[in-house]
Amino acid sequence: MGLEREYLDTVLVPLGLFLMIGYHLLxxxxxxxxxxxxxxxxxxxxxxxxxxxxxxxxxxxxxxxLQVISSSISASTYLASLSIALSSLIGTWIGSSPTTPPSKLFMKDIIYGNTSVATASVKYISILFCFMLGFMSFVQSTRYFLHASFLISSPDAGVPTSYVEKAVIRGSNFWSLGLRAHYFAATLLLWIFGPIPMLVGSISMVIVLHFLDTNSTPLLHYCPSAKPPSRHMSRAVSPGLDPMLLPQL
Structure with missing residues (x-):
């Protein structure tokens, strides 16, 4: 029975990772x-x-x-700070961990799977990698949102709209990548309690993300807004106004 528990990690954990990676590739x-x-x-x-x-x-x-972009920058900064804080916590945990991993000390009777020190180190390093990836993604998201704010706040500079669009879209895509890294970290955190909770968490995460990532709303084709007429032009077309009096107004 003990030997079977040792091999649960080699079967269930790759299966859970395959489900998560396969879903995100799709x-x-x-x-x-x-x-x-x-x-x-x-x-x-x-x-x-x-x-x-x-x-x-x-x-x-x-x-x-600028107010809308500022809110996006604040959210990215907060999640980047959270990611680096969790990474530091896990790094400290790895550096000061005893010879026997915590899972083997406190839950050796209810955890099914490999509870060796080497496996515990792989668990913590995998979680650390996900949080570090999330940190770098949120930092890049903040970078692109800041660049978009500079472009938008440049009056009469002739900045092409495509430049601002590219900055905003890239910031949003890095934001999504950072969230995906946190989703992976959440499933790997369950691995600390054994490969069975990790597999169940992966299946549940894929099901939830499928409903959250699927869009059934048709894309709205926005009509280009016409620029409001200038004050001079509005007076020129006002009914009952003599054009000969325009230079006197």
Missing amino acids: LLYRFLRLPETTVIGYENHNKKAWVQRMMQGNPNDPSTA
Whole structure:
């Protein structure tokens, strides 16, 4: 029976990772080929329309656009800080861990699987890698959102709309990548309690993410907004106004 427990990790853990990686590869294929069927593609479509509308507005008053981007920067910064804090905690745990892993000390009778020191080190390093990947992704997300704020707040600079769109979309994509790294870390955290909870967590995560990542709302084709007429032009077309009096107004 003990020998069977030792081999549970070599079967169930790769199966759980295969489910998670396979799902995200399928999601990546759908995002590249059929973006309208994914929530990420749906959100990117709306963000492109938002950038175009903001760039068509008053270039001397980008306060609304900067407030929206500022909230995204704050969220990315918070999650980056959380990721590096958890990474530091796990790194400290690995560096000061005793010869016997905590799982073997406290839950040796209820954990099925390999509880050796080598396996415990693999668990912690895998979780650490996911949190570090999330940290780097959120930092890059903050970087691109900051770049977009600089571009939007440049009045009369002739910044192409495509430049701002690219910065916002890349910031959003790195945000999504950071969340995916946290999803992987959540399933690997269950591995500390054994390969069976890890496999169950992977299956549950794939089912939940399938419903969260699937989009059934048709993409809305936004109409380009016409620029409001200037004050001079509005007076020129006002009914009952003599054009000969325009230079006197």
